Amino acid sequence: MxxxxxxxxxxxxxxxxxxxxxxxxxxxxxxxxxxxxxxxxxxxxxxxxxxxxxxxxxxxxxxxxxxxxxxxxxxxFDSARSVLSEAAGNIALSKESIQRDIYHFVACGSPTLTLEVAMQIHPTLCFIGVDVAQRRLALQAIIDEICDVIVARHHEHGLHSGVVMISDDFFEQLVQMRALRDEVHRLRTERPADIRSEEDANMLLPDDLAEFFALLPADVRGALVFRTDFNGLPMLKPQEAEREVGNMVARCLRERGQRGERTVEAFSQQPHSLRHLAWSPMxxxxxxxxxxxxxxxxxxxxxxxxxxxxxxxxxxxxxxxxx
Known part of the structure; x- marks a missing residue:
């Protein structure tokens, strides 16, 4: 029981x-x-x-x-850290491709566990919720930072692969996400009749939050507008941060190429969720x-x-x- x-x-x-x-x-x-x-x-x-x-x-x-x-x-904790470090380390040591740049977006779970694994394997980049909140980073700024690193590694150092680690609280700790939830909560309290769809909510949001709202997956947008968590705030549905961020990075690199900016022409992102390995380690x-x-x-x-x-x-x- x-x-x-x-x-x-x-x-x-x-x-x-x-x-x-x-x-x-x-x-x-x-x-x-x-x-x-x-x-x-x-x-x-x-x-x-x-x-x-x-x-x-x-x-x-x-x-x-x-x-x-x-x-x-x-x-x-030490057992979980050990098995996750081994799995993430094997991913980091995977053979590079000469035909395209391959970057692995890895999720290990909590920020504490993610940081501990990162100190063991030394990934290309690591983002945990606490650091994102303290630096007050916007989502697009993080995506641009990842893209800049990928482009610089490709053109200046001849490196065609890497690992980006992301903790589970990544989206929750974004400054924009906190502001978005507060604004949606205010709109649902003061103007409930005006929010009948995601499009209505998007039109009522300030421009910066509306742009951020549009970046989120459809199911996350729907939960923020129509569902409530146990604190009475708009519900933030759990997301696979590694998959979402990887897709955003790939899209950003394509858009850079379309604008004629320096980019990576052949890019592939591979998300890896290692969370389940922590439940049954030796x-x-x-x-x-x-x-x-x-x-x-x-x-x-x-x-x-x-x-x-x-x-x-x-x-x-x-x-x-x-x-």
Whole structure:
């Protein structure tokens, strides 16, 4: 049963099961999104005066948990980083074509994981949401930057292939996307009768946002205009950033050629989604040692009756015996 579906009836059944089996501790291996549900279980056990201690062992393949003092490393992150680095590295080492320029647009998942893989394989370019937001980059400026690099590598350095890495939050963190969602939300609140189609919304948007709106795929435009997320804002439908950006770069290079500007005549873009590889990697020695240590800590907490705690280790810069 997923933790998100917990109800009082299920919690009561869990209590009865723990009492019948005389369990000393109940250890949950959970992600950040499930930790709040584990806290509810621990709180329910405490109110019901159940002697079973509830302990959590946190894992995150994406490296979302950033608590250096208490959780210096996420269980599973190093294994995901390892398998993704190997796969992305093999793509980066693929043989160049003498007939056309081939660029690989690679997506590994979260910005933390994408940046870690980028530091391992040294791609041609890497774009993560946090950096895009801090630099306040517009989508067209990013596309022009990629095209400029491709053209310069072709004509000035004789390089005909490369890797561009893009994190999953790329579109979400664009300054234009934030402004577009706010403007659509305002229009839907103040002038709902005037927005009956995507074309109506496009006509009501400022020129710069209308131009950006037109660049987005049709299903994303439809979701922004007619659907709402859990925060009450226009819904941003998940996108394959690597595929969309690759298509935009190819189109931009063609348009440069039509205008008589310096470009790459024979260009091919290949999108690669490696996200699924992170879910079933071979555990690295670090993760094996970390998992053993966290399991030992969880066992100590459970036998000591420490209800509502999260197992953690510190001092990971030293040998495993000193953690």
């Amino acid at each position: 997923p933790l998100s579906r917990l109800s009082n009836r299920i919690l009561t059944q869990v209590v009865k099961l723990c009492e019948r089996l005389c369990l000393v501790g109940l250890v949950f291996l959970c992600g950040p999104s499930e930790l709040s549900e584990v806290a509810k279980i621990a709180e329910h056990f405490s109110k019901s005066q159940v002697p079973t201690a509830v302990v959590a062992v946190l894992h995150s393949l994406s490296g979302w948990v950033q608590l250096p003092e208490w959780i210096p490393a996420n269980l599973g 555990p690295t020695p670090l993760d094996c040692l970390l998992g053993y240590a966290l399991g030992h800590v969880a066992g100590v907490l459970a036998t000591g009756g420490q209800n509502g705690y999260v197992a953690s280790v510190r001092g990971m810069a030293g040998p495993g015996t000193a953690w």
